[in-house]
Amino acid sequence: MTNPRAYNRRIEPLWWVRSPYLAYTLREATGVAVAAYAVVLLAGLISLASGKHAYNVWLNFLKSPWSLALHVIFLISMIAHVWTWFRIMPKTMPRLVLGGRVLPQTWITTAGLATAAATFIVILVVAEWLQP
Numbered sequence: 001m002t003n004p005r006a007y008n009r010r011i012e013p014l015w016w017v018r019s020p021y022l023a024y025t026l027r028e029a030t031g032v033a034v035a036a037y038a039v040v041l042l043a044g045l046i047s048l049a050s051g052k053h054a055y056n057v058w059l060n061f062l063k064s065p066w067s068l069a070l071h072v073i074f075l076i077s078m079i080a081h082v083w084t085w086f087r088i089m090p091k092t093m094p095r096l097v098l099g100g101r102v103l104p105q106t107w108i109t110t111a112g113l114a115t116a117a118a119t120f121i122v123i124l125v126v127a128e129w130l131q132p
Contacts, residue, residue: 027084033077040074086112 016025047058061067089112090105097103 030077030081037074082116
C-alpha cells in the first residue's frame with residue numbers, strides 16, 4: 001500500500017486583493033491601527049508616570065506634523081473599524097426577539113452606531129468641561 005499524498009492547492013500571492021477577501025483584510029488592518037493607537041496611549045501613560053519632563057516630551061511629540069498625520073490615519077481607521085464592527089455584530093450574535101418578532105439586523109447596527117456616537121459626544125463634552 002502506498003502512502004497517499006496530500007493535495008496542496010496552489011494559492012495566488014495576492015489572494016487577499018480579491019473581492020470577498022479585501023473587505024476582511026481591510027477590517028483586520030484597522031484592528032492593527034487600533035492596537036497601534038493603544039500603544040501611543042500607553043506611551044503617554046508611561047511618560048506621565050515618569051514625571052513632568054517625560055510627559056512634556058510626549059506632548060511635544062503629539063504636536064509634531066508626523067504625529068498629526070498619524071492621528072488622522074488612526075481616526076480614519078477607528079471610524080472604519082467601528083463601522084464594520086457594528087455591521088458584523090448582528091450577524092454574530094443570537095437573534096433578538098422583541099414582542100414575539102425578530103429584531104431586524106439594521107436596527108441593531110443603527111443602535112450600536114448611535115450608542116458609539118453618543119458616547120463620543122459625551123466624552124467630548126466631559127473633556128471640554130474638565131479643561132482648566
